[in-house]
Amino acid sequence: MRRIAVLLALLCSGTAVCAAPVVVHADAPHVVIENIAHTQVIQTTGPASSALSWGLDRIDQSDLPLSSSYTYTATGAGVKAYIVDSGIKADHVEFAGRVASGWSYRSASQSTLDTWRVSLGSCKTPTPPDTYVASDHPFDVDVFDYTSTPSDVGSPDNEGHGTHVAGIIGGTTTGVAKGVTLVPVRVLNSCGSGISSMVLAGLDWILTDHKPSEPAVVNMSIGFNTRDADIDAKITALMAEGIVVVAAAGNSGTSACNTTPAATPGTISVGASTRTDTEASWSNYGTCVDMYAPGLSITSAWHYQGSTANPYSTISGTSMAAPHVTGAVARYLQGVVTTTTTATETWSWLDTNMTKDKIARSHVSPPAREGFTPNKLLAMTSPDDLGAVTIAADTRQLSATWTSEAGLPYVMTTSPGGATCTSTTFTCSISGLTNGQAYTVSISGTNSFSTRRVFTTNATPVGRPVPVTGLTATAQSQSLAVAWTQGEGDGTGITYTATATPGDRTCTSSTTSCSITGLTNGTEYTISVVGVNTLGTAQAVTAKGTPDGKPEIPTFAASLSRSKSISLSWSAVTTSANITYVVTSNTGDVVCRTTQTSCVVDGLTNGVTYSFTITTSTANGQVAATSLALSARPGFTVLKTTVAKKSSTLLSRLLTSVAPGKKTWKEAGLCRISRGRLVAPNTQTKCVVRLTVAKSSKFPAMSTRVTISVK
Numbered sequence: 063m064r065r066i067a068v069l070l071a072l073l074c075s076g077t078a079v080c081a082a083p084v085v086v087h088a089d090a091p092h093v094v095i096e097n098i099a100h101t102q103v104i105q106t107t108g109p110a111s112s113a114l115s116w117g118l119d120r121i122d123q124s125d126l127p128l129s130s131s132y133t134y135t136a137t138g139a140g141v142k143a144y145i146v147d148s149g150i151k152a153d154h155v156e157f158a159g160r161v162a163s164g165w166s167y168r169s170a171s172q173s174t175l176d177t178w179r180v181s182l183g184s185c186k187t188p189t190p191p192d193t194y195v196a197s198d199h200p201f202d203v204d205v206f207d208y209t210s211t212p213s214d215v216g217s218p219d220n221e222g223h224g225t226h227v228a229g230i231i232g233g234t235t236t237g238v239a240k241g242v243t244l245v246p247v248r249v250l251n252s253c254g255s256g257i258s259s260m261v262l263a264g265l266d267w268i269l270t271d272h273k274p275s276e277p278a279v280v281n282m283s284i285g286f287n288t289r290d291a292d293i294d295a296k297i298t299a300l301m302a303e304g305i306v307v308v309a310a311a312g313n314s315g316t317s318a319c320n321t322t323p324a325a326t327p328g329t330i331s332v333g334a335s336t337r338t339d340t341e342a343s344w345s346n347y348g349t350c351v352d353m354y355a356p357g358l359s360i361t362s363a364w365h366y367q368g369s370t371a372n373p374y375s376t377i378s379g380t381s382m383a384a385p386h387v388t389g390a391v392a393r394y395l396q397g398v399v400t401t402t403t404t405a406t407e408t409w410s411w412l413d414t415n416m417t418k419d420k421i422a423r424s425h426v427s428p429p430a431r432e433g434f435t436p437n438k439l440l441a442m443t444s445p446d447d448l449g450a451v452t453i454a455a456d457t458r459q460l461s462a463t464w465t466s467e468a469g470l471p472y473v474m475t476t477s478p479g480g481a482t483c484t485s486t487t488f489t490c491s492i493s494g495l496t497n498g499q500a501y502t503v504s505i506s507g508t509n510s511f512s513t514r515r516v517f518t519t520n521a522t523p524v525g526r527p528v529p530v531t532g533l534t535a536t537a538q539s540q541s542l543a544v545a546w547t548q549g550e551g552d553g554t555g556i557t558y559t560a561t562a563t564p565g566d567r568t569c570t571s572s573t574t575s576c577s578i579t580g581l582t583n584g585t586e587y588t589i590s591v592v593g594v595n596t597l598g599t600a601q602a603v604t605a606k607g608t609p610d611g612k613p614e615i616p617t618f619a620a621s622l623s624r625s626k627s628i629s630l631s632w633s634a635v636t637t638s639a640n641i642t643y644v645v646t647s648n649t650g651d652v653v654c655r656t657t658q659t660s661c662v663v664d665g666l667t668n669g670v671t672y673s674f675t676i677t678t679s680t681a682n683g684q685v686a687a688t689s690l691a692l693s694a695r696p697g698f699t700v701l702k703t704t705v706a707k708k709s710s711t712l713l714s715r716l717l718t719s720v721a722p723g724k725k726t727w728k729e730a731g732l733c734r735i736s737r738g739r740l741v742a743p744n745t746q747t748k749c750v751v752r753l754t755v756a757k758s759s760k761f762p763a764m765s766t767r768v769t770i771s772v773k
Contacts, residue, residue, distance in 0.1 A: 117356030138239025138392030147224030152217035156233035164216030166248035216246025229363030230385035238389020277395035283381035310380035312346035348432035357383030457525025498553020526598030539611020584639035623698035648673035668697030723756035
């Protein structure tokens with residue numbers, strides 16, 4: 063049989079180091095002497111209020127002084143935390159129904175319990191300096207510890223240590239991970255003691271209970287006074303299943319490299335720090351300790367406290383440091399893919415985020431082979447506030463640059479719209495925004511512990527307009543109705559110009575439509591639209607369009623009377639292309655169809671008044687809505703229609719008639735008739751000369767008039 067030294071380290075105070083007496087069970091040859099595990103606790107105060115623990119306060123910031131706050135987002139929801147300890151008071155207000163059914167050594171057979179009792183003894187007869195206080199235990203310790211209870215699933219707690227540890231891990235107000243599922247694994251009795259076989263049985267149960275890929279962490283705030291190969295092997299098996307194991311370093315003020323589970327390869331071993339960032343003098347140290355966490359005077363849930371039934375207590379120890387780390391691990395595991403997450407990856411994450419070189423060491427000269435504990439303090443700090451933030455506005459884009467903690471992801475968000483970008487390199491750009499739109503820009507730092515909105519400002523993307531889309535040119539008479547869609551991302555403050563080529567006639571608008579007028583029906587135009595703002599001009603977009611509508615008629619017409627014919631002329635219609643002029647007589651006959659602006663009607667009777675109408679049509683069949691009328695008599699010959707200013711021209715040189723009757727001349731305008739001559743004024747004008755011829759034997763009375771231009 064093995065003979066193993068027994069460590070009794072309960073309720074050490076101050077800087078005292080507990081003794082390690084050797085117990086030999088020679089009088090009990092039927093019992094295998096086993097390694098005894100104990101809680102790593104130093105209790106320094108009695109019950110306390112449920113005020114914020116300074117431990118929570120410390121781990122969410124990099125530096126002192128404390129901020130009296132604990133900032134977090136992840137809560138460990140969906141993660142199992144196995145508490146290898148004295149059980150958990152499941153109905154404690156801190157746990158809000160998050161304590162799952164676990165395992166208890168009390169569920170073993172009565173014979174097994176009787177065997178274990180021989181090794182552990184009764185809490186009522188403790189080994190000095192420990193004392194037994196009945197009121198510290200809700201239940202009679204001998205009945206509770208050594209009566210086989212198959213229905214026991216780890217609750218209640220008759221010692222308090224497990225409840226306190228669970229409260230630090232996942233208490234609603236005292237815990238690091240406030241949504242974690244707590245699973246009691248009772249391997250310690252009402253004195254906080256257990257033996258190797260009890261611990262092995264509890265670890266075996268965890269292996270059975272744990273499901274593949276289920277996120278889980280084991281807290282072992284217990285310690286043996288030597289290395290235990292069987293326990294080490296079982297812990298290795300847990301880690302092989304992807305379970306993270308966190309262990310208390312121990313409270314003997316010596317090297318942790320000689321104890322299980324603190325020195326078990328792969329565990330995260332935790333030493334204790336004080337609220338002044340000093341290594342607790344009683345905390346085990348050395349290279350087998352991975353880090354520090356708050357462990358002195360930590361307030362957490364408690365199982366019972368005499369007649370007052372105080373639900374909280376303040377105690378100390380590496381047992382209190384380890385659950386701070388366990389809670390942090392639970393928060394980490396909440397957000398990772400557990401099928402691929404290993405204990406090594408979890409440690410890497412912890413190590414990356416820890417606060418370095420903050421702890422003043424109490425053990426100033428440890429043995430060289432054991433070395434110092436790494437100067438790393440658990441930290442779940444929120445991202446740093448940003449420094450030197452610059453927002454740059456560009457076309458449809460806002461960009462930010464800043465200075466801050468390297469490697470942390472920051473999320474830039476614009477509102478309205480909620481567009482985001484994420485960066486770990488101190489710069490981020492969001493494109494696809496609307497020019498001229500005022501946005502609220504916020505930049506939030508995010509890590510595994512929390513999200514902090516660290517910067518907010520207003521900014522507006524600016525840039526020259528982008529090309530319009532959906533350009534159309536709808537035909538109207540002598541105009542085109544132009545419409546378009548504003549380029550995606552363009553805002554206000556843009557003036558659009560539409561130009562028709564040929565001719566370069568334009569229209570402008572601050573909306574998305576306008577009409578170009580003064581165009582020629584039947585002519586195909588190229589329409590181009592550009593947007594302009596104070597920063598430049600957009601690229602032109604083009605479309606084709608052809609105005610269409612009923613043509614106009616000539617604005618005036620004239621006739622020249624000749625013997626038995628009349629020469630008709632009219633002004634050209636310029637508002638429609640490819641015009642055909644149609645001249646119709648008063649009898650309804652079309653006497654002329656031409657694209658020219660004149661025609662001659664022959665075969666007429668001198669002295670008879672003829673009436674004509676002139677209308678127009680286009681190549682596609684559009685016909686004018688009205689017509690132009692004029693009348694004339696054949697029998698006159700117009701000789702001249704232009705005279706010079708201040709000139710005096712014989713009337714017979716302007717107009718003659720084939721009729722021999724008496725001729726009477728009249729003038730309407732600025733010219734005057736004097737002695738058979740037309741006298742022109744000293745100004746450019748038009749004069750109308752009228753010649754009336756009296757009836758003769760062969761000709762009826764007839765008259766005509768001619769417009770004379772004075773130039």
